[in-house]
Amino acid sequence: MIDEETGYEAVRSRDGRFDGEFFFAVETTGIYCRPSCPAVTPKRRNVRFYPTAAAAQGAGFRACRRCLPDAVPGSAEWNVRADVVGRAMRMIGDGIVDREGVAGLAQRLGYSARQVQRQLTAEVGAGPVALARAQRAHTARVLLQTTLLPITEIAFAAGFASVRQFNDTIRAVYAATPTELRASAPRRRAPAAPASGIPLRLAFRGPCQSGAVFDLLAAEAVPGVEEVSGAHGRRTYRRTLRLPYGQAIVAVDERSHGGWLDARIRLGDPRDLTTAVQRLRRLFDLDADPYAVDERLGRDPRLAPLVAARPGLRSPGAADPEELAVRALVGAAEAGRLVTAYGKALDAPCGTLTHVFPEPAALADAEDVPPAVSALATALADGTLRLDAGVDRDDAQETLLALPGMDPRTVALIRARALGDPDVAPPDADVPDTWRPWRSYALRHLRTASRPGPAGRAEQAEPLETGV
Known part of the structure; x- marks a missing residue:
């Protein structure tokens, strides 16, 4: 949390760089906002500052209907931090509390529920229940304002345990009933019917070199699971996803x-919406803080011209960490x-998308997979190895290195990519410590500069990139 005087200066200048990094509330109105709110x-x-939307809500403030503070990018801090708070925030974002409770x-996390509650409250001003509640409220608002789903279905889809809990939360957070919130939605386009998918805006802060991410995804695309279509600058990335409650097809536009970024999720x-x-936010690295990354890397003479040429370059993650780990071993072919051979076929193919990537258990029992893949799949299937959003990255790396067929470069x-660590350097790479904590971004700059893809044409499919 930044100091309050700096925070107030950010509010006075409506500085969007701080959106999602903190929130401010106004005691005289009972409303909390993002720093870039256009209001007076x-x-x-009269101003109070909070590290999270949940903390502001817990203090009795309701969300501003003008700046929609619940829709801002998440704080980049949680991706950088490897402690229990950072891990907990990533897991809450992935919906763990909704599915498995505190x-x-x-x-x-390997802690008691009381320890997790205490550490989160001390650091971010709210416990896991309040943080998950804020996230559920945001999901509900999106569904109310962008779909024609019945309100009762929305309540359970957003993760609420009852319609009464849903109604009470919406009133507390938005000072409106669900019906009123739906009626207040902008009418730029009609709400989507359930069958057509949910239209979403994936917010990010600062500049974003989405084209470089699309170049990489096009080069790595696995037939049947992914595709990139359209002309350069106006491409669409589509893929299937295996989620806790079922399958999904997602699409994200480059422009x-x-x-x-515009997205659609079917x-x-x-219940899998959150x-x-x-998963899409991690894949496209949309919670990054490009200002902090570019400021640090731009000081380096080797990187300065690359940062100037591509401000806001992202370090892509993974839509499915287990899938990426397998692909890191074998490549696209x-x-x-x-x-x-082992993927689950979609109930209804959609264009070239026909399957969901195979589950680890299916690969662990297969006889014709490479031994290294079999060992990896077995470790994932029996829980020896975890690659979820909140795993301890050092523990996961140690487990990976112990698997047969794994080398340090693949583990890096x-x-x-799978664990979203922004500060990774492959062994033997020429990476100085002055690039910390953004070494993953530094390597992405070097890799992108060394192999620019021809405009409008994907590079040849090959194994996932391992650095420079």
Whole structure:
């Protein structure tokens, strides 16, 4: 949390760089906002600052209907931090509390529920229940304002245990009933019917080199699971996803619009919406802080011209960490064969998308997969290895290195992409410590500069990139 005087200066200047890094509330109105809110700047004595939307809600403030503070990018801090708070925030974002409760979150973190509650409250001003509640409220608002789903279905799809809990939360957070919130939605386009998918805006802060991410995804695309279509600058990335409650097909457009990417998500089960959104955000690295990254790397003479040429370059993650780990071992061609042989077919193929990538258990029992893949799949299937959003990255790396067929360079790739670590350097890479904590971004700059893809044409499919 930044100091309050700096925070107030950010509010006075409506500085969007701080959106999602903190929130401010106004005591005289009972409303909390993002720093870039266009409303009249309140007097300093009436302003209070909070590290999370949940903390502001817990203090009794409701969300501003003008700036929609619940829709801002998440704080980049949680991706950088490897401690229990950072891990817990990533897991709550992935929907663990909704699916497994606080006890499940604590068990995955290796702490007691009381310890998790205490540390989160001290650091971010709210415990896991309040943080998950804020996230559920945001999911519900999106569904109310962008779909024609019945309100009762939305309540359970957003993760609420009852319609009464849903109604009470919406009133507390938005000072409106669900019906009123739906009626207040902008009418730029009609709400989507459930069958057509949920239209979303994936917000990001600062500049975003989405084209470089699309170049990489096009080069790595596995047939049947992914595709990139359209002309350069207007491409669409589509893929299938295996989620906790079912399957999904997601699509993201390359062209950005004033701080967001357009996306569509067609879910087999609406309860998977929060998880699907978080998977896309990690894949496209949308919670990054490009200002901090570019400021640090831009000081280096080797990187300065690259940062100037591509401000806001992202370090892509993974939509499915387990899938990426397998693909890091075998490359696109063998991954395609595994999809055909062991992937689960979609109930209804959608264009070239026909399958969901095989589950680890299916590969662990297969007889014709490479031994290294079999060992990896077995470790994932029996829980020896975890690659979820809140896993301890050092523990996961140690487990990976102990598997047969794993080398340090492949493990570094898995750590950077599947685990979203922003500070990974492959062994023997020429990476100085002055690039910390953004070494993954530094390597992405070097890799992108050394192999620019021809405009409008994907590079030849090959194994996932492992650095420079």
